[in-house]
Amino acid sequence: MTMASxxxxxxxxxxxxxxxxxxxxAVFVRDLKxxxxxxxxxxxxxxxFVMVVTLFPLGVSPEVSFLREAGSGIxxxxxxxxxxxxLDHLFRHDFDDGTxxxxxxxxxxxxxLVLAKSLAHWVLTGLPLVLLAPVLGVMVxxxxxxxxxxxxxxxxxxxxxxxxxxIGAALTLGLRSAGVLLSLLIIPLYIPVLxxxxxxxxxxxxxxxxxxxxxxxxxxxxxxxxLAPFASAAALRISLSNS
Amino acid sequence: MWQIFHKLGSPKWxxxxxxxxxxxxxxIGVALFMTGIVWGLVFAPQDYLQGNSYRIIFIHVPxxxxxxxxxxxxxxxxxxxxxxxxKLADVFVRSAAxxxxxxxxxxxxxxxxxxxxxxxxxxxWDARLTSMLILLFLYFGVMALGAAISDEKxxxxxxAVLVLVGVVNIPIIKYSxxxxxxxxxxxxxxxxxxxxxxxxxxxxxxxxxxxLYLIFGWLxxxxxxxxxxxxxxxxxxxxxxVQARGN
Amino acid sequence: xxxxxxxxxxxxDGHGPYVWTCYAVFFLLMGAITWWSLRQRRVIIxxxxxxMDSAPVRDERSAAAxxxxxxxxxx
Numbered sequence: 001m002t003m004a005s006x007x008x009x010x011x012x013x014x015x016x017x018x019x020x021x022x023x024x025x026a027v028f029v030r031d032l033k034x035x036x037x038x039x040x041x042x043x044x045x046x047x048x049f050v051m052v053v054t055l056f057p058l059g060v061s062p063e064v065s066f067l068r069e070a071g072s073g074i075x076x077x078x079x080x081x082x083x084x085x086x087l088d089h090l091f092r093h094d095f096d097d098g099t100x101x102x103x104x105x106x107x108x109x110x111x112x113l114v115l116a117k118s119l120a121h122w123v124l125t126g127l128p129l130v131l132l133a134p135v136l137g138v139m140v141x142x143x144x145x146x147x148x149x150x151x152x153x154x155x156x157x158x159x160x161x162x163x164x165x166x167i168g169a170a171l172t173l174g175l176r177s178a179g180v181l182l183s184l185l186i187i188p189l190y191i192p193v194l195x196x197x198x199x200x201x202x203x204x205x206x207x208x209x210x211x212x213x214x215x216x217x218x219x220x221x222x223x224x225x226x227l228a229p230f231a232s233a234a235a236l237r238i239s240l241s242n243s
Numbered sequence: 244m245w246q247i248f249h250k251l252g253s254p255k256w257x258x259x260x261x262x263x264x265x266x267x268x269x270x271i272g273v274a275l276f277m278t279g280i281v282w283g284l285v286f287a288p289q290d291y292l293q294g295n296s297y298r299i300i301f302i303h304v305p306x307x308x309x310x311x312x313x314x315x316x317x318x319x320x321x322x323x324x325x326x327x328x329x330k331l332a333d334v335f336v337r338s339a340a341x342x343x344x345x346x347x348x349x350x351x352x353x354x355x356x357x358x359x360x361x362x363x364x365x366x367x368w369d370a371r372l373t374s375m376l377i378l379l380f381l382y383f384g385v386m387a388l389g390a391a392i393s394d395e396k397x398x399x400x401x402x403a404v405l406v407l408v409g410v411v412n413i414p415i416i417k418y419s420x421x422x423x424x425x426x427x428x429x430x431x432x433x434x435x436x437x438x439x440x441x442x443x444x445x446x447x448x449x450x451x452x453x454x455l456y457l458i459f460g461w462l463x464x465x466x467x468x469x470x471x472x473x474x475x476x477x478x479x480x481x482x483x484x485v486q487a488r489g490n
Numbered sequence: 491x492x493x494x495x496x497x498x499x500x501x502x503d504g505h506g507p508y509v510w511t512c513y514a515v516f517f518l519l520m521g522a523i524t525w526w527s528l529r530q531r532r533v534i535i536x537x538x539x540x541x542m543d544s545a546p547v548r549d550e551r552s553a554a555a556x557x558x559x560x561x562x563x564x565x
Contacts, residue, residue, distance in 0.1 A: 171405060176391070296508050
């Protein structure tokens with residue numbers, strides 16, 4: 001028996017015989033398919049990313065020396081903000097049409113399903129940001145080596161943003177003015193990633209070795225991968241019992 | 244042992260204990276704190292490097308110390324809320340958060356004012372000040388989430404999850420801010436770190452830290468009692484208590 | 491005694507304004523949160539009392555008598 005949501009896609013069978021991995025895969029694929037049916041929603045965070053980056057040369061200074069120095073920070077802050085902006089979508093639709101409650105009732109561990117959802121969110125928002133970053137890197141006059149390191153830090157860092165963000169999205173689910181509250185809760189938790197993300201690029205632009213810092217960011221990623229799904233699964237249960 | 248634990252969870256029992264403790268907490272706390280700062284202000288010798296401005300230490304360090312340990316206490320209470328569903332633990336988290344936020348702000352403010360004569364500027368993105376600022380954001384987040392969810396039970400548990408997520412992040416934030424600081428400015432003069440502080444300085448400091456701890460205890464008890472009165476308004480013992488009391 | 495006179499104590503070798511601002515703000519804010527907490531407590535107690543005056547303590551009987559009884563003063 002397959003359950004069909006509003007979108008007509010099977011969620012996953014409420015049946016012990018479905019392995020956890022295939023359930024995760026089903027959730028992941030479902031989220032991708034739904035998102036691809038609404039390409040505008042995918043494009044919006046990217047447009048936001050580009051626009052925020054555009055504001056800095058216009059608002060502060062278009063000088064090459066300034067942009068080269070501040071570029072990595074500008075790109076990181078813009079990426080952080082656009083991930084933050086897209087987080088509201090992570091659980092919202094599933095919450096509204098009742099899919100989320102079905103997900104919670106599945107026999108498979110909820111935190112793994114949440115992990116699959118967070119990864120899908122990263123593929124839909126974080127990954128496009130990483131792919132777009134080199135273009136914007138050139139526009140803020142970063143050097144080739146710095147751009148490569150920037151993309152690498154974004155590649156490691158944006159999944160952390162999605163994972164931590166899923167906790168905030170789960171906590172604020174169904175609340176009034178959830179968007180502002182979400183930013184308020186999550187931004188302090190993003191600070192370490194931001195610091196190491198920009199710091200690594202700066203070190204690279206000065207020609208210093210960056211292996212250690214990248215490894216530390218990798219450690220952040222592992223930590224977020226292991227802990228964040230538990231917290232957001234707990235938060236989801238709380239938010240659902242509330243409504 | 245378990246009986247004590249269950250008793251601890253009972254608001255009525257806590258109310259009685261808190262009422263008995265509060266005069267002591269306030270009296271001893273104020274006495275210790277005032278002794279500490281009067282000693283520090285009037286009798287402690289002048290610092291050879293910073294002159295008299297170092298006398299801010301006697302309120303800066305207690306505030307900063309309390310600001311951090313209040314968050315840790317809240318995290319312990321949050322764990323208790325999630326594991327044992329103890330109502331009293333949530334009452335503590337809710338009552339302590341605004342006090343913690345005020346103390347964090349005070350630590351920031353006194354740090355900034357101290358920075359003026361020491362560094363020649365009101366604000367420096369110093370590692371300690373910056374991580375204090377982030378701690379203040381965490382406190383605000385906890386308070387905002389608690390206010391946003393109207394249902395008492397889910398509010399308690401959601402806040403508990405947030406506090407725990409925050410406490411996991413505090414060491415990471417502290418470490419990364421320190422690393423960031425060394426990246427941007429090579430070892431500046433640190434406010435509170437002294438190779439060797441004479442006893443005339445650290446004894447009053449210790450007194451004021453202890454005193455502020457007790458004053459916080461009093462304030463937390465007071466606020467928890469208020470919260471209990473509001474939540475348990477329908478129970479018999481609260482009704483009797485309210486009737487018996489003059490004010 | 492680290493100071494020779496009261497004036498020297500207040501001046502603190504030119505650092506007086508900084509030190510005294512800090513202490514003033516500290517006591518102001520701690521006083522404010524204490525005052526606020528005490529006030530909250532008074533408000534809550536007054537509220538409970540008002541509720542009890544409007545619905546006197548005979549909860550056992552009245553609660554058993556009517557299922558549909560609605561507490562009117564929930565504010």
